[in-house]
């Protein structure tokens with residue numbers, strides 16, 4: 001089976017999360033018809049990446065995936081598509097020219113619109129597999145006046161080819177196109193126009209020499225993520241909160257099994273705790289600040305009711321991370337992993353002075369080191385610590401990161417590559433730091449987060 005996974009804004013994290021989840025055999029992520037009687041996955045070959053760009057990954061899996069479940073689980077994936085066909089294309093041909101004879105009424109009915117009756121709503125998105133396609137061609141000196149047939153006019157052209165194909169079959173249809181200067185529809189547009197219920201989103205995945213056609217199977221539930229972030233009774237703009245999607249990505253990197261217990265020792269108002277519960281883990285949250293724990297309690301009470309989570313699946317306590325082992329001993333829980341956004345120091349609206357940066361790294365380094373020593377007391381071998389550590393954003397793609405991650409060195413932890421080298425070496429577009437971690441940042445914020453994974457030896 002071939003799927004397209006549309007990546008989120010911080011696409012390096014999206015790829016890391018996707019690979020971590022798909023490489024771990026989990027029968028519940030495989031469609032029922034491919035599971036054996038005892039629930040095991042019928043085939044267990046690894047996933048194969050067929051094509052990749054910073055927009056989309058095309059993956060071949062040995063069995064059909066449980067797409068709805070996967071979509072809910074993956075914070076970094078915006079849409080999941082089913083690949084329908086591959087069409088050869090000459091490099092010089094435009095996308096619409098290559099597709100001129102493809103969208104025949106038969107294909108449209110069989111592959112894209114088989115379940116629908118009445119007036120169809122359909123959308124058209126293009127994803128680029130080879131970024132050279134976005135470059136403007138060199139001008140040809142032989143011609144004085146040349147019109148550049150911008151790729152941004154392609155969705156409309158292809159949409160019209162499809163609409164004509166539907167008209168030929170006497171099917172009336174409404175076409176939804178991406179905004180001007182965009183090639184693909186945002187998931188909010190797909191959802192609001194009911195494209196998956198009343199028609200389809202047809203996707204064109206364009207490489208230089210071929211085109212994949214694909215149908216959208218699911219889109220990220222942006223409304224629910226918004227609710228999980230903004231509708232909580234307590235928010236803490238001062239300390240900052242991690243977006244639920246990023247919390248999910250980090251939890252998915254922790255290499256845990258359903259029902260394991262995960263600790264967040266800097267839990268703030270509980271974002272990682274709530275997302276962990278939704279993913280099926282038991283969660284323990286602690287924070288040095290009593291007010292933060294009160295906030296977590298209120299938020300999780302709301303969350304538990306909203307998402308039908310049993311009350312006994314989490315615990316919250318006031319504790320300094322550097323003394324959290326007492327709490328763990330008392331709770332009698334076996335901790336399988338730590339997923340946390342360690343405190344990030346002061347929040348800045350302008351880039352701070354170098355001396356201030358050096359001081360913040362030094363102070364936090366000390367706190368992280370003491371905390372990691374404490375974590376050694378209860379973490380089993382191979383357990384992971386997935387953590388956001390402080391970084392500063394100087395400008396686009398330009399960061400000041402922790403001078404060294406030696407706060408964990410000598411304590412029996414190894415730094416794990418965020419993306420396995422076998423994958424990272426092939427996907428040259430990924431934005432990994434020299435130490436193979438990745439940065440999550442926002443252009444309006446000076447304080448950024450470096451996502452690191454340690455493994456206990």
Ligand SMILES: C[S@@+](CC[C@H](N)C(=O)[O-])C[C@H]1O[C@@H](n2cnc3c(N)ncnc32)[C@H](O)[C@@H]1O
Pocket residue numbers: 239240241242265266267268269270271272286287288289292319320321322341342343344367
């Ligand atoms: C960036 S916030 C975490 C926010 C959290 N991820 C959320 O989304 O709500 C960092 C938290 O670390 C806590 N903290 C600072 N020093 C600590 C320490 N020594 N031990 C435990 N928690 C600490 C702060 O009180 C703060 O709530």
